[in-house]
Ligand SMILES: Nc1nc2c(ncn2[C@@H]2O[C@H](COP(=O)(O)OP(=O)(O)OP(=O)(O)O)[C@@H](O)[C@H]2O)c(=O)[nH]1
């Protein structure tokens with residue numbers, strides 16, 4: 225049989241509930257840190273592009289926020305990005321966690337209306353044995369006319385090559401739209417803010433993962449160091465107290481972790497100036513939300 229030599233390219237949406245591992249998958253397949261990851265819910269807050277170019281073609285992944293019921297303007301915006309990913313995609317990868325007990329009727333109804341090819345990606349298979357994987361496939365195989373069902377582990381990088389092979393099969397024949405060396409389209413300020421927010425997420429509990437955000441004000445080259453000024457927003461004074469911590473220890477630790485990662489990223493010395501600012505109700509402010517996107 226003749227091999228298909230033509231290039232295949234297109235848009236692939238990563239969709240699913242929060243915490244199922246969409247961003248972990250994006251970073252693994254891209255072999256680069258494109259999106260931040262955390263064990264806290266609603267880590268990804270807007271659509272993030274990962275552009276993967278190989279000799280087979282170009283896949284543009286849309287990492288998307290986890291699907292949820294929106295209660296704030298921020299969350300409405302997040303869900304808008306989910307719908308945009310679904311609408312613009314040539315192929316949809318619907319991620320579930322192998323621990324998920326039942327199917328999600330809301331997501332399934334969203335998918336049914338689209339009439340596009342959808343893969344069911346069963347993630348986190350490293351947590352269980354073969355029996356459980358077969359049982360999960362059996363449970364989900366008839367709830368939707370899946371184009372493919374692919375069990376993977378994004379964390380342990382199991383079956384990612386297989387999934388990528390299958391993706392190319394479903395993409396239209398064309399050369400791709402972005403330059404070969406383009407990996408993502410985020411602004412530098414947004415990416416840096418995300419790296420800092422990842423460290424905040426690592427450290428906080430309860431409502432704080434939802435009520436904090438990070439805005440980078442300035443990135444200035446000062447010859448010996450790269451100076452970065454960032455503000456961490458919280459919604460009230462008691463949240464600020466938690467983030468500051470005793471003698472400023474909490475924010476110092478966040479700063480230390482973030483600086484280390486930024487120094488690795490820039491491969492140079494970084495001075496990270498962190499400020500904690502109370503911005504009541506920022507999640508409902510259209511002005512602030514649009515500033516955070518920049
Ligand atoms: N054991 C295991 N854990 C995983 C795997 N993939 C992701 N995780 C973990 O699951 C958690 C959530 O991962 P994310 O990639 O942030 O999940 P997400 O779907 O992008 O979440 P949101 O952005 O909130 O929608 C993190 O603690 C990851 O380390 C996997 O294959 N196996």
Ligand SMILES: [Mg+2]
Nearest residue numbers: 246247267268
């Ligand atoms: Mg994510």
